[in-house]
Amino acid sequence: MFVSKFDQRFNNKKFNPDDIPNYDKIKAKENPMESVVKKLEEKGLDPKRAFYAFDEDCDEVLTVEEIKKGLKYHKVYLLDNEMRELVRAMDDNHDGVVSITEWENIL
Ligand SMILES: [Ca+2]
Numbered sequence: 001m002f003v004s005k006f007d008q009r010f011n012n013k014k015f016n017p018d019d020i021p022n023y024d025k026i027k028a029k030e031n032p033m034e035s036v037v038k039k040l041e042e043k044g045l046d047p048k049r050a051f052y053a054f055d056e057d058c059d060e061v062l063t064v065e066e067i068k069k070g071l072k073y074h075k076v077y078l079l080d081n082e083m084r085e086l087v088r089a090m091d092d093n094h095d096g097v098v099s100i101t102e103w104e105n106i107l
């Protein structure tokens with residue numbers, strides 16, 4: 001089986017992320033939520049609880065606006081297109097809002 005040098009390096013447990021240019025960007029693209037979760041954790045917030053903190057009208061779904069406001073409140077700033085990417089990545093059933101199940105799925 002053909003294994004590229006990149007794959008070999010990637011499968012090597014001791015691989016150094018610095019070896020891969022833009023590794024952080026590639027990773028963030030795969031799961032934009034990961035960096036947000038990290039930022040929330042850095043601020044001492046439990047990402048699961050953040051859902052309820054963000055849910056202003058308590059309808060148990062988060063709109064883009066609610067997530068935006070919530071992140072802003074915790075001084076996590078995302079660009080509008082990053083925000084849309086994030087919601088798109090979480091929104092499994094494509095109804096435009098994020099349910100607690102969808103939120104937890106990506107954590
Ligand atoms: Ca809501």
Ligand SMILES: [Ca+2]
Pocket residue numbers: 090091092093094095096097098099102
């Ligand atoms: Ca949804």
